[in-house]
Amino acid sequence: MSIPVIIMGAKGRMGSTLTHLAMESDQFTLSGVVERAEYSKGLETLGCPVKHDLAELLPSCPGATVIDFTAPEVSLDSARKASKTGNPIVIGTTGLSADQQSELETLARDIPIFWSPNMSIGVNALVRVLPMLERILGEAYDMEITEIHHHHKKDAPSGTAVKLAQVLAESRGWKMDEVGNYGRQGIIGARPEKELGVHALRGGDVVGDHTVYFFGPGERVEVTHRAHSRENFARGALRAATWLSSRKPGRLYSMGQLLGE
Numbered sequence: 054m055s056i057p058v059i060i061m062g063a064k065g066r067m068g069s070t071l072t073h074l075a076m077e078s079d080q081f082t083l084s085g086v087v088e089r090a091e092y093s094k095g096l097e098t099l100g101c102p103v104k105h106d107l108a109e110l111l112p113s114c115p116g117a118t119v120i121d122f123t124a125p126e127v128s129l130d131s132a133r134k135a136s137k138t139g140n141p142i143v144i145g146t147t148g149l150s151a152d153q154q155s156e157l158e159t160l161a162r163d164i165p166i167f168w169s170p171n172m173s174i175g176v177n178a179l180v181r182v183l184p185m186l187e188r189i190l191g192e193a194y195d196m197e198i199t200e201i202h203h204h205h206k207k208d209a210p211s212g213t214a215v216k217l218a219q220v221l222a223e224s225r226g227w228k229m230d231e232v233g234n235y236g237r238q239g240i241i242g243a244r245p246e247k248e249l250g251v252h253a254l255r256g257g258d259v260v261g262d263h264t265v266y267f268f269g270p271g272e273r274v275e276v277t278h279r280a281h282s283r284e285n286f287a288r289g290a291l292r293a294a295t296w297l298s299s300r301k302p303g304r305l306y307s308m309g310q311l312l313g314e
């Protein structure tokens with residue numbers, strides 16, 4: 054069975070990767086793409102409808118899954134539009150505010166919505182194993198996270214770093230809004246024991262690196278994930294679209310459920 058998909062932001066880094074993978078695969082049908090008018094030149098060669106507003110496409114694509122890697126306000130708008138027509142939606146956009154996340158959760162009661170800040174299997178495997186590492190090493194180990202991304206990236210820290218920090222903080226019984234330290238400068242004094250540093254580096258064309266550090270007495274453990282290409286994110290999103298097509302609404306789904314919590 055072929056899964057019909059609509060790609061938002063088809064000229065973007067993730068949008069174009071998704072569009073090409075969906076076109077190449079017989080497991081997906083490209084029902085249409087959406088891109089802003091000034092950037093949509095060339096998309097007509099895809100041989101599917103090209104629109105500038107998702108709302109123009111949805112009524113003619115019942116059941117098609119929208120895949121959206123754009124910007125927070127755009128993804129939220131896509132979810133609102135999809136909720137009017139009942140289309141499922143997979144969102145990979147990061148940098149959503151707490152209010153935007155909570156609106157997604159509300160919309161997910163009406164339509165199937167999947168949102169993950171990182172669609173790679175590797176990072177989601179890390180999400181699983183980090184609490185175990187944290188428990189084994191214990192509180193004597195200071196935790197810090199660094200992330201490196203290309204110079205075009207708009208949000209910081211990355212959605213993945215935010216997720217990894219949440220997982221580590223929860224494992225230690227901490228709250229990120231109480232212990233998070235996002236970059237250091239000046240005479241800051243000694244590092245408090247109850248702190249979790251998250252630091253963003255930007256430059257060049259780095260696809261996405263994340264390192265979690267556990268600094269302990271006389272040693273340190275470093276766990277690194279490096280994405281080599283955007284294809285692994287896109288393949289994860291297409292896998293999510295397939296998985297979501299047989300899910301009912303009710304809760305905001307993520308990679309945890311897809312991989313079997």
Ligand SMILES: NC(=O)C1=CN([C@@H]2O[C@H](COP(=O)(O)OP(=O)(O)OC[C@H]3O[C@@H](n4cnc5c(N)ncnc54)[C@H](OP(=O)(O)O)[C@@H]3O)[C@@H](O)[C@H]2O)C=CC1
Binds near residue numbers: 062087105146147208
């Ligand atoms: N979850 C995951 O695994 C991953 C998530 N991401 C996240 O995905 C998001 C996008 O990243 P990336 O692809 O690098 O960014 P890009 O800027 O390359 O792509 C975003 C695209 O969306 C387009 N867009 C903006 N507004 C609209 C609109 N109203 N209608 C249609 N299209 C629109 C942009 O057009 P324009 O250029 O005109 O603004 C652009 O083409 C980011 O939040 C990033 O963090 C990225 C990789 C993996």
Ligand SMILES: O=C(O)C1=N[C@H](C(=O)O)C[C@H](O)C1
Binds near residue numbers: 202
């Ligand atoms: O913007 C990107 O490129 C990426 N964004 C995601 C994030 O913010 O975590 C995932 C990946 O690291 C690439």
